[in-house]
Amino acid sequence: MTCPKCKSTNTQVIDSRDVDSRTIRRRRECESCQFRFTTYEKIEHVRLSVTKRDGRVEPFDRDKIYKGMETAASGRIGPELLSEIVDDIEQKVIESAEPAISTKKIGNLVINRLRKLDEISYLRFVSVYKNFEQIESFQEELTKLKSN
Template sequence: MNCPDCGHERTRVIDTESSDDGSSVRRRRECQRCSFRFTTYERPEWDSLQVKKRDGAIEPFDRAKLRAGIDRAVEKRDVPETTVTELVEEIEATIQARDTRIVSSTFVGELVSEQLRDVDKVAYIRFVSVYKAFSEPEEFLRELDAVLDAELDNFEPAAPDDDPPNS
């Protein structure tokens, strides 16, 4: 730690104390050259959300990256900009509400998939095909069949007309 007064590289810790809530450590330091005393605070570096990738790498949560993935899925679809913004906010809020500061990229992908499935089926298929890295047409077809089956389960036939057609 460099001295903020003279810039000397050598300082020593005089006193160390934890904060009341245990979230940081307060250290009193003294410069070994000019005897200037100052205070530093240590806090965990990952106060913000982190995403653990499939390869094990951990990177900061990037709202813009989330938005870009959803934008690619809804490209040329009739999905309003406000809907995409709401999706991003909802997904981020769900992640923030968790007790942990590190979430898996798989968890984020599942959240996006669930939300897109309700918004636009084609966007959902686009997103899932990339997210799940479909390598065979059969994988794509299985997911498409699942979406179509769900659509048929929710299909309600129109009520028959009370008046018979005139012949």
């Protein structure tokens, strides 16, 4: 790491701490000019795949999970917590070490989290949405409800 002040490459890490499960914050010091600066290290997104019920394999889509939960948890669970849940689910998918985890399993992971967190969001989620592939149709249903 190059010192942003004097451009020396003689810098050292003096402190490291986790910001979240995917990010590390490092405090660094330049040994030439003693300038202190901070860097963040983030895990690169791993390419993950999911298997749909009809056997098709698609890329793992964080946004899809997030949006499905956001619709169900509208006004009840904040965006930061929803992002944390998506992080956890992604982590579980990585840990499962399956070449392509089934959408049903992902749906169950979402359901388990929502059930522990907020009953209303959980009920909204499962009442219309029964598996991961139905998130889009769930959103359509909700839009219909709102416009009625």
